Amino acid sequence: xxxxxxxxxxxSDAAMSRRNFLRGSxxxxxxxxxxxxxxxxxxxxxxxxxxxxxxxxxxxxxxDDMAKVxxxxxxxxxxxxxxxxxxxxxxxxxxxxxxxxxxxxxxxGCRKCVxxxxxxxxxxxxxxxxxxxxxKLPHGSMDVEKADQNYAPASVPEKGFFYMPVQCQxxxxxxxxxxxxxxxxWQEKDGITVxxxxxxxxxxxCEAACPYFARRFNFTxxxxxxxxxxxxxxxxxxxPRKQGVMEKCHFCIQRTRAxxxxxxxxxxxxxxxKFGNILDPNSEVSYxxxxxxxxxxxKEEMGTSPRFFYYFDK
Amino acid sequence: xxxxxxxxxxxKAARTNLMLVGIAVGFLVFAALFTKNLWGRVxxxxxxxxxxxxxxxxxxxxxxxxDFVKAKDKDALEDYDCYGCHEKNKAPxxxxxxxGKILIPKEHSDIxxxxxxxxxxxxxxNCHNEQNLTTLQVRDGREVKFDNIPPLCGSCHGPTYRDWExxxxxxxSGSWNHANEADFTRLSCAxxxxxxxxxxxxxxxxxxxxxxxxxPETHATEATH
Numbered sequence: 078x079x080x081x082x083x084x085x086x087x088x089s090d091a092a093m094s095r096r097n098f099l100r101g102s103x104x105x106x107x108x109x110x111x112x113x114x115x116x117x118x119x120x121x122x123x124x125x126x127x128x129x130x131x132x133x134x135x136x137x138x139x140x141d142d143m144a145k146v147x148x149x150x151x152x153x154x155x156x157x158x159x160x161x162x163x164x165x166x167x168x169x170x171x172x173x174x175x176x177x178x179x180x181x182x183x184x185x186g187c188r189k190c191v192x193x194x195x196x197x198x199x200x201x202x203x204x205x206x207x208x209x210x211x212x213k214l215p216h217g218s219m220d221v222e223k224a225d226q227n228y229a230p231a232s233v234p235e236k237g238f239f240y241m242p243v244q245c246q247x248x249x250x251x252x253x254x255x256x257x258x259x260x261x262x263w264q265e266k267d268g269i270t271v272x273x274x275x276x277x278x279x280x281x282x283c284e285a286a287c288p289y290f291a292r293r294f295n296f297t298x299x300x301x302x303x304x305x306x307x308x309x310x311x312x313x314x315x316x317p318r319k320q321g322v323m324e325k326c327h328f329c330i331q332r333t334r335a336x337x338x339x340x341x342x343x344x345x346x347x348x349x350x351k352f353g354n355i356l357d358p359n360s361e362v363s364y365x366x367x368x369x370x371x372x373x374x375x376k377e378e379m380g381t382s383p384r385f386f387y388y389f390d391k
Numbered sequence: 392x393x394x395x396x397x398x399x400x401x402x403k404a405a406r407t408n409l410m411l412v413g414i415a416v417g418f419l420v421f422a423a424l425f426t427k428n429l430w431g432r433v434x435x436x437x438x439x440x441x442x443x444x445x446x447x448x449x450x451x452x453x454x455x456x457x458d459f460v461k462a463k464d465k466d467a468l469e470d471y472d473c474y475g476c477h478e479k480n481k482a483p484x485x486x487x488x489x490x491g492k493i494l495i496p497k498e499h500s501d502i503x504x505x506x507x508x509x510x511x512x513x514x515x516x517n518c519h520n521e522q523n524l525t526t527l528q529v530r531d532g533r534e535v536k537f538d539n540i541p542p543l544c545g546s547c548h549g550p551t552y553r554d555w556e557x558x559x560x561x562x563x564s565g566s567w568n569h570a571n572e573a574d575f576t577r578l579s580c581a582x583x584x585x586x587x588x589x590x591x592x593x594x595x596x597x598x599x600x601x602x603x604x605x606x607p608e609t610h611a612t613e614a615t616h
Binding site for chain 2: 101102113180185187191202207227230302305337342345347352353359369390
C-alpha cells in the first residue's frame with residue numbers, strides 16, 4: 078500500500094484532485110443557490126429610499142417627522158401616478174366612537190358598495206382587492222357556509238335570498254391586533270383598527286386570525302389606473318400600498334375623521350348602510366341599536382365584539 | 392495492487408477539463424432559466440376590466456320636484472303645471488273599467504299604478520288634491536306641497552316615517568355629525584320610491600369578485616373562500 082500513495086498524488090496533480098473538483102462544484106452550486114434565493118429582490122419595485130427604510134414607528138413620530146413622511150408620500154405618489162395627492166394624518170376625535178349598522182331587510186345585493194370602496198380607497202384593480210364581500214344567503218338561514226359571493230344574475234335581488242355584505246367589523250376585541258408580531262396594526266380610540274403600511278412586514282398572521290376574512294394581502298404591486306386614483310388620502314387610510322403589506326377596511330378614515338360618511342354608505346341605493354357616533358344619543362346608529370331589531374354581530378360567539386351590527390326592519 | 396500508473400496523463404486531464412466545462416455550462420443554463428423565469432413560469436394574470444362608472448354613481452335614481460326646482464329644470468317642471476291642461480276649480484274625473492281597475496288617461500300614460508297590493512289604492516285623490524292639483528293632501532284634509540312629501544307618506548306609513556326622521560330609513564349624505572343642518576342632506580321618499588309604484592325595482596348587480604387565475608367555467612360554482 079505504502080508505495081501507492083505518492084504515485085496517486087502525482088496523478089492528481091496531473092489532472093484534478095477529487096477534493097478540488099468538489100470544491101469547484103460546491104462553489105458554483107453555492108453561487109447559483111445564492112442567486113436563486115436573491116431573485117425575489119428583482120420584484121422589489123417600491124423600495125424607494127432610505128428615508129422610508131429608516132422611518133420610525135407611527136406612534137413615535139413627532140409632528141415634524143410626520144410632516145416629512147407625508148411630504149415623502151406625496152412626492153412618491155406624484156412620481157408614480159402623475160398627480161399630487163393631499164395626504165393627511167387624521168387623528169381620532171374626542172367623544173367619538175364609530176359604529177356601523179347594516180339593514181339586511183333593505184340590502185338588495187347590488188355590490189355598488191364594493192366598487193365605491195375600491196374607488197375611494199385606492200385598492201388594486203388587478204389583481205383585485207376588495208374590502209367588502211357581499212354574501213348571498215337563502216332565506217331562513219344564517220349559515221355562512223351556504224353563502225355564495227359570486228352570484229351573477231341579470232338583476233338583483235333574487236327571490237328567496239337575502240344579501241349580507243361583510244367587511245372589517247372593527248372589533249372591540251380584535252384578534253388581528255393580538256397576533257401582529259410588530260404592532261403594525263392597532264385599535265384607535267374611535268374604534269377603528271388601523272394598519273401602518275410602512276411598518277407591516279407582511280407575515281399575514283392577522284389575515285389568519287380574522288374570523289371575517291376582512292384582511293387582504295398585496296401579493297403583487299397594486300395596480301391603480303391613474304385616472305381613478307383618489308387624491309384625498311390619509312396616512313392610516315387609503316394612501317397607495319406597496320407589495321407585501323396587509324390592508325383592510327378602515328371605515329374610510331380619510332372621510333369619517335373629517336366628518337363625512339364612508340363611501341360605501343354614500344353609494345348605497347337603498348339606504349341599507351348606517352354609520353355614526355355611538356356616543357351621540359341622537360345619531361342614527363344610537364337610534365337603531367335602541368329601537369330596531371338588531372339581530373347579530375357576525376360570529377358573536379367568537380368574542381370579538383364587532384362594532385358592525387346587522388339589523389332587520391320587520 | 393491492480394493499480395497501474397497512468398499511461399496518458401494528458402488525455403485524462405483533458406477529460407477532466409471537459410467534464411468541468413460541462414458542469415459549468417449546466418450551471419449557467421440553470422442560472423439563465425432562473426433569471427428568465429422560464430422554469431415553472433406562472434400563467435399570466437387575466438386582464439380584469441375596470442368597473443363601469445355607473446356603479447360608482449352616488450346620486451339617487453329618481454329626482455323629486457324639489458330637485459327640479461333646485462336645478463331649475465324647466466322641462467321637468469312643466470309636468471307640474473297642472474292647470475296648463477286641467478280646468479281650475481273642477482276636479483278631474485277618474486274612470487274605472489268593469490273590474491274596478493283604474494283607467495289611466497293617455498296624457499298620463501307614464502304613470503304605472505302599483506301603490507299597494509290588489510289595486511286597492513286606486514283613487515288619485517288619496518294623495519292628490521282635487522281642489523288644487525298643484526298640491527297634495529293628507530286624508531285628514533291637510534294640504535302638502537310637492538317639495539315636502541314625507542308628512543304625506545308618513546300619514547299612512549307611520550313607523551317608516553318615524554325611522555326616516557331618525558335617519559334609520561332612507562339615506563343621509565354628507566356629514567355623520569348632524570349638529571349643523573348645512574352639513575348633511577336627507578333624501579326624500581320620492582328620491583328612491585316612485586309614489587305611484589313604490590316598490591324599488593330590481594337592478595343589474597355590479598360585477599362580482601374576479602378570483603386570481605380563476606377558471607371561468609368553475610368560477611360561478613366556486614366556494615366562498
